[in-house]
Amino acid sequence: MEALARRSWTSFSALLEALGLPVYERTHRLLVAPSSEMLRQLDVQTGIPLGHLDQTVIPPGLVGRYAPRRRFCPQCLRESDGRWLTRWWLPWSLACVKHEALLSVCPSCLKEPREFLPRPVHVNAPGCCLRPTGQRSICGADLSALPALELEQGHPLAQAQLELDRFTITRTTNTGSVFTHAEECLDRLTQAMSNPAPPALGNLLGEAWERLFITTPNALTEFAAWRLRERGSKILTRELLRQEYQQDGKPLRQIAEDYSLPRKYVVQRARELGIPVYRGKRPHIFDDEWLRDQYVNRARSADDIGQELGTKGDVVRRRLDHLGVPRRLFGVHSWPIMNRKLDSSVPVDIRKVTEGNLHGWLRLRRFQILMVFPTLTTAATYLKVRPSALTGQFNRLEVDLGAELFHRSVRHAAQHPTRRGASLLRDMNDLQVQDLMREALGPKFEPMPSRAEIESAEAAADGMDAQLTYLDSDLPALTHFHIPPTIAPLLKHLLECAGQETYAVHIQNRTGMSRATIQNQLERFAEAGWLTARNEPREERPHGGRCRIYYSLTAPARQIPILEERLHVEQHRLAVRSR
Template sequence: MSEPRTLAIRVLPQPGESLDSWLEALARRSWTSLSALLDALGLPTQERTHHLLTGLPPEMFQRLKKQLNLRAGVLEQSVVPAALFGRRAPHWRFCPQCLREGQGRFPIRWWLPWTFACTKHQALLHKRCPSCHTEPRVFLPRSVHLHPPGHCMRRTGRRTVCGADLGELPALALPHGHPLLQAQEQLNALPVHQRMAADRTFTKVDKCLSPLVESMSASDLIPLSEAARDAWQNVLADVTDPTTGLGGWRAQERRRTVLTPDFLKREYTDGRTPLRVIADTHGLPRRHVIRHAKDLGITIFRGIRPHIIDDKQWLREQYLGRARGIDDIAQEIGTTNNVVIRHLEDLGIPRRPFSARSLTALNAKLDESLPPDIRAAVEGTLHGWLRLRRFQISMAFPTISSAAQHLGLVSSALTTQFHQLEQAIGTQLFHRSVRHSPQQPTVRGATLLHDLRQSQIEELMQNALGQRMDPLPARDAVDTATAAVDGQQGALTVLRPHATAPRRLNIPAPLHPLLSHLLHHSDEETSVSQIHTATGIPFNTVYKQIKRLEAAGWVTSRLETHAERPAAARRRTFYSLTPAAHQAAATTADVPRHDFVHEKRGSGTDLGESSQSVTGATARVG
């Protein structure tokens, strides 16, 4: 049998470099695809990239070392055992600055679930490509020699890839000395190699992560950007997920230390606390808690255990005095309807007919001191409080359609609910909207809105709705809906100097071409004649629109000096974007600055992307 051939061109691996990163660099140096290189080396061409890190058989591993003429111990530092990842495939994270500085080469640590920050650049790692919004290295990259290093190689077609430059992503910066950076420095000190034992490694990782999670407070997250907070929450979810290697080990250790026989006897057997409640309280999977209790010899009760109601007078008061339903009482004391029914029969209390009229909400009575319209809307109905809350929210919007879109409903459903509300109260509550005239409450409706703002009524509404109580709309959401309804009649958003850029911008359609041109040439001054020549917009139209932008604080003007213009020529007026306009445009730096998105009326759009144009659009910034 002939000896395996060695490669003529070689690329030395960097210390701690991932095997897939090194093979990709070698393929680029040999000007061939990564799949062709793997085939030449006798390695399987896997569909998933992580198989190169965890799935190579020992014989292939030794063959690869001989073909590449590597010294002992080099390849062992570029792969990790599969036991570190459990049932989930590893996820790759990256630091844009490191990719840019290392020409697309990266360490094996970026594959580990507990690597979430770059201590060199003091920033959290990214997970997704800014263009295709997917993880870049899930699938094995193929034609790497045809694309620059550090670019997204996720396939978008049969012969095309995304190609976005991952090194251009903004840094998810962390303050100096932040607890996340300190914890990551400790984790980076742990050795990474092929023969690392999973349990021993998890023990060391948990010693670094547990104090971090316990000591992290809301104040530590305040200095972070919204994107950085989301990145950290995603990492924390990956680390604690029981399907991952570390998450499963943490769950097992927590079960062993928390769910002791004495604890289960005290809480479950004697305290009658359901196992699902114990599991949710301690953040453990329910099936694991049940299996652990069985292994300890604890008797498991299927369903809800029988409940003994000792206070008979309390039951009589709840069912007869307060007219509460059987299911409502059973839910409060943690038992079944049959148990409550049996106790009612023992007390000789006749049951109400089984129908919707027996529900607690239909029989509840409000205090007579409350406004009559509130009582008329709530008493004897199932969803009276819900209709009142939606009426309160809807009256902040110009039309029922915009209110329904905010609430996630269809307009017809909201109209039906308001019709039922008006029938219960017995009068019209608001005037419907007409063209460029928003809906308005009637005198009776305005009085109802005033009553709903009382603290006593808000507390009653909160108790009745609980998590179903929608918050009142923010001011920018109402402004966006109003501008979208007005269409071209909507005013251009005014940008004020030294003020925070608004989260939403209303930009009427006639201003899109001019503003797009100014953003594309944001670093230079321009005149009306230059805009006319570049865009083809009529001279008078450019002049009127540029004055409109200047009045709204988007551009500033400067008259040409005598030194810049010969004495005989007429001096021109130059225009440039104001700092406020630059600030508004900077919030969309992840997309081209010379296009706009124009979606359907009222939907809200992002400044910086491209789509079909309509008569008016609202740009969402931030």
């Protein structure tokens, strides 16, 4: 066709349009695209013997949709007046059998000369490189004038190429048989070239051999894809994929890297063998009976089960939906503590408070602690919560049991449990109940107060007549103490004079308190370790007069936290009470 266009003094594309043939961008499409009807029509139009063009086309499966790496023999181009042989398109065409020379690429542009359709053939000499190098320019190198890269006589490469060329290829040839024959020949050639003493190729031939043979298994060619499938089918067996992918948990990407195979092919091979392929993380394998028992019978939440199995709660919920297990209410109602059922050996009141109740165990524990304190306020101080919060919790506890549990404290009368409350306390002292309480509360399990803390609370509960807490520098700093409202002004004055000494007359002038009250409270503070007292020496009284007693706060008293804030609160209470 190229010679006909040159004799007709027209471009190749114009000749194809005149013959009613499509103008392809890639030259190799002319070898695989024409149908039998198109070839018969072309025989009639050109006068070529009938069926002669069938020998110039090859099966489409040999090259695929990508252009193969076409090579050529310079001597064959000179002898055939620039005609290009069909077998040069085959991916295993590495040498010319007739001249025992290695096929070449264009030395000028270092590209395949006929990759793109040669258009201006009528203005260029036969056998030149017509590869475009610009919008209106071509390479133009004379390929027929190149020196041949001759091989030694009897070279394994020439022998392998002779064996490959003997295989007849037509439009109807099975590509699988062609590829199998080519693979066997190339394997023998590879073994011959990898011997300890391979046949010499010379510097120029060695570079050409590396460029041509190493790039032959191009992943874009059908032959390379076939070689890849054959090699992969031998390596990636069903047993290997089940062991490494399903049992060992190795990702397909890692398997592809280990065996030097494309990841896309490994995925395709796994699907061919019926092995499920997962995008991202593979699904968790559940024991359905165990999952049903944990969720239904043991009333565990999906998030709790997922945390134990190392997966997400949503994954567990989807599996439960797949098993047809009815879902519980979403949120706090699905928590294990809300759905746990206690054994019948547990007292009825304990079960009534804790089953289906989020904070039942916490209310029971705080009620147990409350009953050792004289007032709810002292218990709240120990628990470090607001009294109003405790009041709400105990009211809810009494509602759950439907009975009053304790008598509230009044002045000079501490709180104490009712009969129902005393019965509940006895039930809570049971070892089994205590173990259940510790398990349910975990780190929120609050210890019972010590004897010293209870005595301090009892002293604080006496109000105005409360005994001052004894301060000792050898003991840790106090966090709970009681300040009677009547001594708040005196403590405030002492704090203002912290680090200085003061005396009764000075305090009276500053606070307006009576002299007797000041003297009594100062003595109480000194006995409790809050103040130090010092008699005024005679040399400090130059004009004589009565001996003064100087007082100052001790170090433990100055270290009490939030003392000034508490004093302001107590002063406010005292002012309100006086009004």
